[in-house]
Amino acid sequence: MQATENRVQTRGFGVFEVDERAAELRKRGIRIKLQEQPFQILCLLLDHSGEVVTREELRHKLWPAHTFVDFDRSLNKAMTKLRSALGDSAESPRYVETIPRHGYRFLAPVHHKREGTETAVSAPVYPAETHSGAQAKVGEDRSSVPTFFGSLNLRSRLGRRRLLVLAATFALAILAAVIYLRIRASAGLIGTSNFANLRQSVAVLGFKNLSGDAQEAWLSTALSDWLVTELTAGDHVRAIPAESVARMKMELALPDVDSMSRDSLTRIRKNLGTDFVVVGSYATLGPKSEGQVRLDLRLQDTRSGETIGAFSEAGREAHLLDLVSRAGEELRKKLGVRAVTREEAAEVAIALPSKGEAAKFYSEGLANLRVFDTLAARDRLQKASEVEPDFALSHAALANAWEQLGYDERAKLEARKAFELSSNLSRAERLLVEGRYRETMLDWEKAIEIHRALFDFFPDNLDYGLALANSEVKANRWKDALATIAALHSLPPPLGEDPRIDLAENDAARSLGDMKRAEAALAHAVEKAQAAGASLLLAKARREQAWLFENSGKPEMAEGAIREAKQLYIAANDRLGVAGTNTLEAIELERHGNYLEAKKRYEEAMKIYRETGSKLSLSNECDNLGGVLLYLGDLTGARKRYEEALATYGEIGDQNGAALAKIGLGDVSLALGRHNEAKQMYVEALEICRRLGSRGREGEALAGAGKVLRLEGNSAGAERNDAEAIAIFQEVGNNSEVAHVRLQLTQLLLDEGKSAEAVASARQSTEIFEAEKAGRYAADAKLSLSEALLAQGRIAEARKYVEQVMAAASESHNRELELNSAIIAARLQAASGNLADVGESIRRLERLIGEASAAGFAGIVYEARLAKGEIQMASADRATGRTYLETLAKDAHAEGFHLIASQASTALQGVRISAAPHALN
Numbered sequence: 001m002q003a004t005e006n007r008v009q010t011r012g013f014g015v016f017e018v019d020e021r022a023a024e025l026r027k028r029g030i031r032i033k034l035q036e037q038p039f040q041i042l043c044l045l046l047d048h049s050g051e052v053v054t055r056e057e058l059r060h061k062l063w064p065a066h067t068f069v070d071f072d073r074s075l076n077k078a079m080t081k082l083r084s085a086l087g088d089s090a091e092s093p094r095y096v097e098t099i100p101r102h103g104y105r106f107l108a109p110v111h112h113k114r115e116g117t118e119t120a121v122s123a124p125v126y127p128a129e130t131h132s133g134a135q136a137k138v139g140e141d142r143s144s145v146p147t148f149f150g151s152l153n154l155r156s157r158l159g160r161r162r163l164l165v166l167a168a169t170f171a172l173a174i175l176a177a178v179i180y181l182r183i184r185a186s187a188g189l190i191g192t193s194n195f196a197n198l199r200q201s202v203a204v205l206g207f208k209n210l211s212g213d214a215q216e217a218w219l220s221t222a223l224s225d226w227l228v229t230e231l232t233a234g235d236h237v238r239a240i241p242a243e244s245v246a247r248m249k250m251e252l253a254l255p256d257v258d259s260m261s262r263d264s265l266t267r268i269r270k271n272l273g274t275d276f277v278v279v280g281s282y283a284t285l286g287p288k289s290e291g292q293v294r295l296d297l298r299l300q301d302t303r304s305g306e307t308i309g310a311f312s313e314a315g316r317e318a319h320l321l322d323l324v325s326r327a328g329e330e331l332r333k334k335l336g337v338r339a340v341t342r343e344e345a346a347e348v349a350i351a352l353p354s355k356g357e358a359a360k361f362y363s364e365g366l367a368n369l370r371v372f373d374t375l376a377a378r379d380r381l382q383k384a385s386e387v388e389p390d391f392a393l394s395h396a397a398l399a400n401a402w403e404q405l406g407y408d409e410r411a412k413l414e415a416r417k418a419f420e421l422s423s424n425l426s427r428a429e430r431l432l433v434e435g436r437y438r439e440t441m442l443d444w445e446k447a448i449e450i451h452r453a454l455f456d457f458f459p460d461n462l463d464y465g466l467a468l469a470n471s472e473v474k475a476n477r478w479k480d481a482l483a484t485i486a487a488l489h490s491l492p493p494p495l496g497e498d499p500r501i502d503l504a505e506n507d508a509a510r511s512l513g514d515m516k517r518a519e520a521a522l523a524h525a526v527e528k529a530q531a532a533g534a535s536l537l538l539a540k541a542r543r544e545q546a547w548l549f550e551n552s553g554k555p556e557m558a559e560g561a562i563r564e565a566k567q568l569y570i571a572a573n574d575r576l577g578v579a580g581t582n583t584l585e586a587i588e589l590e591r592h593g594n595y596l597e598a599k600k601r602y603e604e605a606m607k608i609y610r611e612t613g614s615k616l617s618l619s620n621e622c623d624n625l626g627g628v629l630l631y632l633g634d635l636t637g638a639r640k641r642y643e644e645a646l647a648t649y650g651e652i653g654d655q656n657g658a659a660l661a662k663i664g665l666g667d668v669s670l671a672l673g674r675h676n677e678a679k680q681m682y683v684e685a686l687e688i689c690r691r692l693g694s695r696g697r698e699g700e701a702l703a704g705a706g707k708v709l710r711l712e713g714n715s716a717g718a719e720r721n722d723a724e725a726i727a728i729f730q731e732v733g734n735n736s737e738v739a740h741v742r743l744q745l746t747q748l749l750l751d752e753g754k755s756a757e758a759v760a761s762a763r764q765s766t767e768i769f770e771a772e773k774a775g776r777y778a779a780d781a782k783l784s785l786s787e788a789l790l791a792q793g794r795i796a797e798a799r800k801y802v803e804q805v806m807a808a809a810s811e812s813h814n815r816e817l818e819l820n821s822a823i824i825a826a827r828l829q830a831a832s833g834n835l836a837d838v839g840e841s842i843r844r845l846e847r848l849i850g851e852a853s854a855a856g857f858a859g860i861v862y863e864a865r866l867a868k869g870e871i872q873m874a875s876a877d878r879a880t881g882r883t884y885l886e887t888l889a890k891d892a893h894a895e896g897f898h899l900i901a902s903q904a905s906t907a908l909q910g911v912r913i914s915a916a917p918h919a920l921n
Contacts, residue, residue, distance in 0.1 A: 011046050012111035013095065015456050016086065018046060025085060037062055037074075038082035045096060045106040054103035079104070087456065089449040094457075198460045198492065200335060203240035203274040204228050205249070207295070208256040210283040219282055220256060222363040223295065223324060227278065229351055230328030233344040235428075236337045240274050241463055246370035248272050250572045251535045256281075259298050262305035269302035270532045273494030276301055276308070278331065284317070291317035297327055299334050309334040321349065350424050351393070358388035365397060372576055374404045375613035385414075392421035396433050399440060406616020408440070409653035415440040428454060435467065444475030455484075462488065462495050469504045473511055481508040499528040499537045506544055513733050515552050522548060539568035539577055546584055550591070551736075555773045558588060576617070579608035583621065590628060593775040593812035599628045619648035619657055626664045630671065633815025635856040639668045659688040659697050666704045670711075671816065673858025675896040679708045696737075699728035703741045711859065713898030715748055722748070739768040740777055746784045750791060751899065758788035779808040779817055787824055790831070799828050819860045822848050823867050830871045838875050842868055862892055862900045870907045882908060 009021045017026045020043060025032045034042070040062055045053055058075060079096070082088075088095045097105045204224045209217055221242075228239045248254070248271045254264065258281050268277060277300050285292040292314055299308040311330050315323035325348075329339055340348070353359040361384035368377035381398040388394065399414035419437040422430045431450050438447040451468035458464055465488045472481035485508060488501045502525035509517035522545045529538035546561035562584045569577030586601035602625040609618035626641035642664040649657035666681035682705040689698035706721030722744050729737040742765050749758035762785035769778035782801045789798035802824050809817035823845070830841040845868040852860040865888050872881025885904045892901035 013046075013106075013108040018042060032085050034085045035078075035081060037078045038085065041078055041104075042082055045104060046110055049106045049108075049110045052099050052103050052105045057103070087449065087452050089446060089453075091446060094453050199236060199238040200276065201238045201240060201274045202228075202231055202276045202278060202331075202335070203245050203248075203268070203272050204231075204242075204278045205245060205254070205260075205268075206256045207279070208258060208281040210281050213284065216284050218360050218363045218367065219284075219293075221367040222359055223282060223320075225363065225366065226321065226324045226348075226352060227328055227331075229348050230324055230340065231331060231335075231337075233340045233348050234338070235458070237332075237335060238458075238460060240272050242366070243370055244272060244463075247536050248534070250371070250574070251537075252533055258296065259307070260300055265300055265302045265305050267533055269494070271534050273498065274302055276335070293317055293320065293323065295323055295327055297331065299331055321352070351426065351429060353384070353388050353391050353394070355388050358384045358391060358394065361387060362391070362394050362397070365394075365401070369397065369401060369404075372574055372612075374401050377401045378405065378613075390421055392418045392425060392433060393429075395421065396436060399436065403440065405613055406619070406648075406652045406654065412440045428457070435471075439471070439474075442474075444471050447471040448475060448477070448480075460491070460495065462491065462498055462500075465491075466500055466504055469508065473504070473507050476511070478508045478512045482512075497528055499525040499532065499534060499541065502528065503537070503541060503544065506548075510548070515548065519545075519548055519552070535568045536572055536574065536577070539565045539572070539574075542568070543577075543581060543584065546588075550588065551734075555588070555591070562588065575608050575612060576614065579605040579612075579614075579617065582608075583624065586624065586628075590631075591774050591776055593779065593808055593814065595628050595631050595812050595814060599625065599632070602628060615648055615652050616654060616657070619645045619652070619654070619661075622648070623657070623660055623664055626661075626668075630664075630667060631812075631814045631816060633855050633857075635668055635671055639665065642668060655688050656692055656694050656697065659685040659692075659694065659701065662688070663697070663700050663704055666701075666708075670704070670707055671859060672856050673862075673895060673897070675708050675712060679705060682708065695728050696732050696734060699725040699732075699734075699737060699741075702728070703737075703744065706741075706744055710744070710748060710751070711897055711899050713902055715751060719745065719748055735768065736772060736774060736777065739765040739781070743781055743784050746788065750788060751903075753791075755788055755791035759785065759792060762788050775808060776812070776814075779805050779812075779814070783817065783821055783824065786821075786828075790824065790827060795828060795831050798824075802828060815855060816857065816860070819848060819852050819855075819857060820863070823860070823864050826864075827867055827871070830874075835876075838871060842871055845871075858895070859897070862888070862895075862897050866900055866903055866907070869904060873907055 009019065011018050011020075015027055016032075018024075019026065023036075023039060025034045025039065025042065041058060044058065044061055055075065062078075063074065079098075083090065083096060086095050090096075090098050093107060095106060095108050097107050099105060204227050206220045206224050209220060225242060228242070231237050232239045248268065252264075252267055252271060254268075257279060260268065260277060260279055265277065268274065278297060279300065280295065280297040282293060282295045285294060293316070294312060294314045296310075296312045298310045300306070301308055309330065311327075313323050313327045313330075315326075325340070325345065332339060353362050361380045365377045365380035365384060368374070368380060378398065378401040381394055381401055384391070384394040385398055395414045395418035399411045399418060402408075402414060403411035415433075415437040418433045422433040425433065431454055435447050435450040435454075438444070438450060448468065448471045451464060451471050454464040455461065455468050465484060469481045469484040469488070472478070472484060482505065485501060485505045488498075488504075489496050502521045505521035506518045506525070509515075509521060522541055525541040526538060526545070529535070529541055542561045542565040546558045546565065549555065549558035549561060562581055566578060566581035566585070569575075569581060582601045582605040586598040586605070589595075589598035589601060602621055606618060606621040606625065608614075609621060622641045622645035626638045626645065629635075629638035629641060642661050646658055646661035646665065649655075649661055662681045662685040666678045666685065669675075669678035669681060682701050686698060686701040686705065689695075689701055702721045702725040706718045706725065709715075709718035709721060722741050725741045726738050726745075729735075729741065742761055746758045746761040746765070749755075749761060762781055766778060766781040766785055769775075769781050783805045786798040786801035786805065789795075789801065802821055805817065805821045806825060808814075809821055826841040826844045826848070829844070830838045832838075845864050849861055849864045849868070852864060865884075869881050869885035869888055872878070872884055875881070885908050889901045889904040889908070892898070892904060
């Protein structure tokens with residue numbers, strides 16, 4: 001390879017510039033740190049842009065023969081550093097392509113600068129879009145582009161669709177150069193006050209069906225999406241995503257109409273931030289017209305309220321794309337955008353289904369997705385994929401549907417199919433498909449690279465920036481996400497004022513534990529959503545606020561946020577949103593100990609999830625309902641719900657959910673006295689959580705296993721588990737769970753006779769729960785406190801707390817709490833020393849043993865039997881008590897209740913502290 005003569009001093013590509021004289025790499029004018037060898041590699045690749053530079057050539061240039069170095073390792077390390085500086089990816093390269101076992105090739109167009117000369121752009125190479133076979137020519141006019149409809153096979157117009165692929169490949173060098181020159185002119189604008197060169201934005205709002213035939217309704221979606229593809233060819237116009245348009249139409253209650261009033265245009269601009277809208281109508285003219293379709297269009301300026309253009313196009317059903325192409329050409333003229341080239345027209349055709357039936361199913365599926373009818377969307381998209389299995393975007397949309405329904409494994413499968421079939425798509429569309437595939441695979445680092453590539457090339461595309469921030473949050477790169485969000489905030493109005501940016505900021509700040517910033521971000525989101533009339537975004541913001549308020553000690557503010565969010569979802573007919581707020585209401589009710597009302601809310605949410613086919617949400621509700629049924633004393637119902645949840649989690653491939661269900665089953669098994677089953681569930685959940693890195697849930701599994709270890713008599717193991725669980729909850733900032741696990745340590749202190757320490761521990765937890773107004777947990781803490789006070793002989797104080805617990809248990813119908821508090825109450829009654837009270841307490845415990853046994857609470861049965869035996873031993877009837885405790889010790893040991901067995905044996909030697917012997921003698 002000959003060295004390039006007359007080497008240029010400064011060259012640019014994408015958003016980067018290389019100054020060889022200063023040995024600097026700059027991004028939008030800002031110097032990027034790059035070591036010498038990676039910089040030299042970059043310069044050599046730029047010298048031979050579009051050509052393969054072999055590894056051997058790089059070795060001779062950068063690692064002379066006399067240099068003793070591990071060449072392969074050094075080169076790979078240098079290439080990694082270069083790609084990192086460029087934000088590039090070996091799997092989806094924008095700049096540097098790896099030629100396996102051979103070398104590297106620079107892909108992007110290079111902008112050369114020589115002193116005293118004009119600039120020039122070298123043509124890039126896009127290997128992923130290069131295909132073997134002879135080059136085919138595309139016709140000179142638009143009539144050579146395939147058309148769409150009915151059963152017509154569109155490949156017939158050119159022989160094979162592959163001809164279009166080859167034509168698009170030939171066009172990409174020109175297209176990339178055009179994109180590069182446009183972006184080069186505007187790349188430096190972000191972060192400055194000059195946004196004059198940002199692209200115009202257009203929202204296609206859909207078309208009114210005048211034919212009166214519901215079977216033709218799909219054409220509104222198809223025509224809208226095709227027109228968007230036509231308008232954005234060449235990337236001179238920024239289209240508002242169809243999902244955002246659908247949301248806006250629900251929020252503003254806008255039907256498909258021929259024309260928008262000035263007031264409606266103002267509201268649309270506030271909501272979407274779009275410069276222009278396209279509205280209109282269509283009609284199929286019947287069989288006598290030989291399948292003619294008429295499309296009437298109107299382009300309106302949202303800023304002035306004026307109509308910029310209105311016109312009609314007609315064509316046969318078999319040539320709908322020709323009709324859309326003519327309409328798009330007229331709209332581009334009105335927008336001041338050049339006509340679509342024949343190469344771009346070929347690219348447009350490739351991005352759409354080639355079979356009319358597939359187009360119909362695909363469009364219907366997209367329309368269903370956009371109005372939250374995910375089950376119907378799944379069915380239509382499956383049919384589209386069956387009719388045309390090699391169309392990538394049907395698989396991509398189907399992956400989205402499966403994911404929304406909670407079927408992660410099926411979503412991964414469809415996303416992979418889309419990725420494997422995406423080589424025919426435009427570079428931007430291909431990156432979007434790969435980005436979604438990487439997300440389903442939880443490969444967040446590659447997803448970040450892809451979304452950063454899109455955002456760098458299209459810095460005025462808010463959705464690309466939000467996707468980047470979301471990937472960074474999921475990858476735990478929260479500070480990077482906040483930096484991306486700062487860049488989005490710096491976009492000009494209305495882009496930078498979008499409430500979705502503040503919602504993303506909440507996600508990142510909350511992940512960092514910065515609740516103050518999260519609360520401020522949500523307040524901004526609420527304010528902006530209200531101003532924009534974006535009621536669904538407002539509902540989401542209020543729902544997020546409810547969670548934040550509940551978990552930051554402001555429960556009184558949570559109720560209002562939940563109520564408003566639910567009303568907004570009802571108004572928008574968003575049933576899944578309503579179900580979500582039902583769940584929040586149930587959690588709030590459960591937290592306050594109102595289990596019956598919580599059960600109703602969970603069941604209401606489950607009904608919606610069943611009807612909408614949302615498997616993941618349904619399994620979550622089964623899990624939630626299992627917890628409520630456990631508190632209500634319905635152990636059989638609780639087990640059934642947890643098992644149902646576990647089966648569904650397994651079906652949809654949700655391991656994190658499976659861990660949650662296993663913890664619930666562990667709790668039920670523990671209550672039933674099946675310690676081995678409980679331990680197995682907790683251990684399996686723990687293994688899953690550790691594998692997934694689910695820290696909070698790992699703490700729950702550890703705490704559950706700690707309970708089993710205590711009952712088995714392994715106090716040291718229980719203490720280790722509880723301490724580790726507390727450390728995890730402290731790490732994730734869940735102070736409520738920290739206090740709850742401390743109650744388990746309180747029980748261990750009581751087992752060891754450390755009543756003073758137990759009192760202090762229980763009192764601390766009580767104060768925390770009361771400050772958080774968490775009635776459910778406060779009752780548990782007060783019960784432990786009353787037991788510790790009883791052990792100290794502080795009868796009056798213990799009675800005060802147990803009476804509060806019994807009242808709370810009765811009001812909430814918490815059966816387990818009712819039974820446990822009744823045991824302590826019986827002990828307190830016997831502690832009076834009055835023979836009548838002692839007799840009544842024993843009878844009370846006998847009734848309680850029967851009730852607990854009938855309900856299946858084996859652990860409570862043994863606790864009540866222990867209390868009865870200890871009271872008998874401390875009374876005049878010691879012989880009966882001794883016999884009773886001897887039997888209890890044998891039964892408890894046989895059933896794995898070794899702690900109870902040990903306590904019974906101790907009581908046989910003398911009265912336990914908790915039985916208050918000084919009061920009974």
